[in-house]
Amino acid sequence: MVPLSWYMMLSIAVFAIGVFGFLSRRNIIIMFMSIELMLNAVNINLISLSHYLQDLRGQILAFFVIAVAAAEAAIGLAIVIALFRNKATAHVDEVKEMQG
Amino acid sequence: MIQPLLFGYFAFAIVVLSLLVITRKNPVHSVLWMLLLFFHIASIYLFLNAEFMAAIQVIVYAGGILVLFLFVVLLMNIRQELLINKFIGAWPTGLTFAVGLLVVVIMSIRSFIAAPPGNYSIDLIKQETHTKALGKLLYTEFLYPFEIASLILLVAIVGAIVLAKRRLKS
Numbered sequence: 001m002v003p004l005s006w007y008m009m010l011s012i013a014v015f016a017i018g019v020f021g022f023l024s025r026r027n028i029i030i031m032f033m034s035i036e037l038m039l040n041a042v043n044i045n046l047i048s049l050s051h052y053l054q055d056l057r058g059q060i061l062a063f064f065v066i067a068v069a070a071a072e073a074a075i076g077l078a079i080v081i082a083l084f085r086n087k088a089t090a091h092v093d094e095v096k097e098m099q100g
Numbered sequence: 101m102i103q104p105l106l107f108g109y110f111a112f113a114i115v116v117l118s119l120l121v122i123t124r125k126n127p128v129h130s131v132l133w134m135l136l137l138f139f140h141i142a143s144i145y146l147f148l149n150a151e152f153m154a155a156i157q158v159i160v161y162a163g164g165i166l167v168l169f170l171f172v173v174l175l176m177n178i179r180q181e182l183l184i185n186k187f188i189g190a191w192p193t194g195l196t197f198a199v200g201l202l203v204v205v206i207m208s209i210r211s212f213i214a215a216p217p218g219n220y221s222i223d224l225i226k227q228e229t230h231t232k233a234l235g236k237l238l239y240t241e242f243l244y245p246f247e248i249a250s251l252i253l254l255v256a257i258v259g260a261i262v263l264a265k266r267r268l269k270s
Contacts, residue, residue: 004212005209007144007148009209010114010115016198017119018118019197019198020122020197021121022194023197024191027127029172030130033122033169036134036161040137043141044141047145050150051150051222053215055217055218056225056234056237059150059152059153060245066157067249067253068252070160070164070253070256071252073165073168073169074256077169077172078261078263080176082264
């Protein structure tokens with residue numbers, strides 16, 4: 001039986017990689033994928049805790065996380081398409097007209 | 101005996117694939133590595149006796165969200181993107197932040213104290229099947245959050261159409 005802390009370490013490793021990708025890449029698609037990585041790390045943690053604590057609520061929460069991630073991906077990619085239509089770039093540093 | 105070995109393989113593959121996802125220059129390669137990553141995460145869920153979540157992971161993430169990503173990547177012109185640097189100049193700052201987060205959380209895992217186990221033991225879930233147990237809980241105790249989730253998805257559909265549609269010139 002694999003101990004719970006291994007799953008937690010895997011989860012935080014994936015989360016940290018997502019944080020690093022979000023902070024250091026400027027391609028908007030890669031930034032969105034880093035957010036998906038972080039959400040997946042949280043899901044791994046929730047489902048492993050749910051298994052080891054013998055309570056299904058963690059999996060319900062992971063279910064809602066997946067639903068919100070789907071909504072977030074749809075809205076975010078719609079924004080990317082609108083951005084690409086106006087600016088023809090996926091590099092977020094090029095988009096600086098919206099600072100007020 | 102075989103279980104730690106398999107877990108080791110999947111954990112190692114997940115970490116390596118996540119690194120590949122965020123370091124590729126071409127977003128198409130990133131999306132394809134992420135597809136492989138999601139299948140590995142689904143197998144981790146199978147370890148945890150969560151076969152419904154594994155199916156959802158493959159269907160929603162690999163089948164839905166990644167296809168959406170792939171469509172958007174193919175819609176845009178990435179030829180100019182390939183010419184500029186992958187990382188921003190201040191990438192060591194991001195690395196320091198991520199490593200600091202990793203170290204702090206790993207140190208705090210040691211002081212984790214598990215709560216007393218709940219009602220859904222592994223034998224009960226196996227006897228009732230996982231999907232049925234999850235569905236019963238979702239449609240009784242968590243009915244209102246479930247309805248709110250459907251509203252969020254409706255907002256996402258409407259919002260995506262409004263944002264992505266071409267403005268008509270009147």
